[in-house]
Amino acid sequence: MPALILDGKALSTQTEVQLKTRVDRLRESTGKAPILATILVGDDSSSKTYVEMKGNACSRVGMESIRVFLDQNINTEELLNKIHELNENENVHGILLQHPVPPHIDERKAFEAINIRKDVDGVTCLGFGRIAMGEAAYGSATPAGIMTLLRHYEIPLSGKHAVVVGRSAILGKPMAMMLLAANCTVTICHSKTTNLPELIKQADILVGAVGRPEFIKTAWIKKNAVVVDAGYHPGGIGDIEKNGLNEVASAYTPVPGGVGPMTINTLIRQTVESGEAFLQQI
Numbered sequence: 001m002p003a004l005i006l007d008g009k010a011l012s013t014q015t016e017v018q019l020k021t022r023v024d025r026l027r028e029s030t031g032k033a034p035i036l037a038t039i040l041v042g043d044d045s046s047s048k049t050y051v052e053m054k055g056n057a058c059s060r061v062g063m064e065s066i067r068v069f070l071d072q073n074i075n076t077e078e079l080l081n082k083i084h085e086l087n088e089n090e091n092v093h094g095i096l097l098q099h100p101v102p103p104h105i106d107e108r109k110a111f112e113a114i115n116i117r118k119d120v121d122g123v124t125c126l127g128f129g130r131i132a133m134g135e136a137a138y139g140s141a142t143p144a145g146i147m148t149l150l151r152h153y154e155i156p157l158s159g160k161h162a163v164v165v166g167r168s169a170i171l172g173k174p175m176a177m178m179l180l181a182a183n184c185t186v187t188i189c190h191s192k193t194t195n196l197p198e199l200i201k202q203a204d205i206l207v208g209a210v211g212r213p214e215f216i217k218t219a220w221i222k223k224n225a226v227v228v229d230a231g232y233h234p235g236g237i238g239d240i241e242k243n244g245l246n247e248v249a250s251a252y253t254p255v256p257g258g259v260g261p262m263t264i265n266t267l268i269r270q271t272v273e274s275g276e277a278f279l280q281q282i
């Protein structure tokens, strides 16, 4: 039987319709719509494309976005000042700092400067901690989008062995916490893991978040595993080998059209939630 395709593109298109209705309602009742501020430091072309895609998604649901472009050479202090300004701006309901920032900037410090109520991309330590403790917070956009996708397709999670390859602050670590909260037994792998293929072979749910094109081989994957590829590289290549995936997996996310659209969708949904909370003074 061919594998089920976990179609993030279709799900995000479908949920945008509902998000647009919520934005329209908010505008009718308060005269205002949620506004997302995106900050891009430098002129990395992929980052520019991502910021543009996020702005376009805002427009599709009837929201505005403010795009802040900062010079490659600004220092951490100048970036913090801009974030503080956006925190104070009552017309801004969500702040996204596009990752990565140039290496001379303290990215963690910049993320931490974002007001928790406006942290719609789920990048602060406080947001991470709250999610890890099962408290309310905006989730890190990519793993939260993956959870939405798995739940939409009713993928059984409780008691399953999930293997997450990658432990970055915005992806691997929060992914592991969210799968744990869904009662998976979670293994986290990273660059110092010595027996990666054997660990991957045990995964009922596999999440690839390595940042290396087709690094995870189909031969390592257990028959009927659910495979989530968070990676994205030029030419529509993920972190997991495509060849043979349809035969081995019971379900998988395509690249492109799987995790990427769900990341943007989560950011937009969380901005709508934040807009509702601010504008309706919840």
Ligand code: NAP
Pocket: 142, 165, 166, 167, 168, 169, 170, 171, 172, 189, 190, 191, 192, 193, 196, 208, 209, 210, 211, 212, 230, 231, 232, 233, 239, 259, 260, 263, 264
């Ligand atoms: P990252 O910060 O570079 O982290 C990569 C992780 O992979 C690290 O934890 C690293 O381990 C681990 N790793 C590297 N080499 C490894 C190896 N040989 N064996 C096992 N683990 C290894 O990347 P990221 O930001 O998490 O992104 C991961 C991927 O997701 C990238 O392809 C990125 O493009 C993609 N991504 C997609 C979206 C989306 O919306 N679709 C969003 C964000 C990221 P150490 O910690 O030991 O170094």
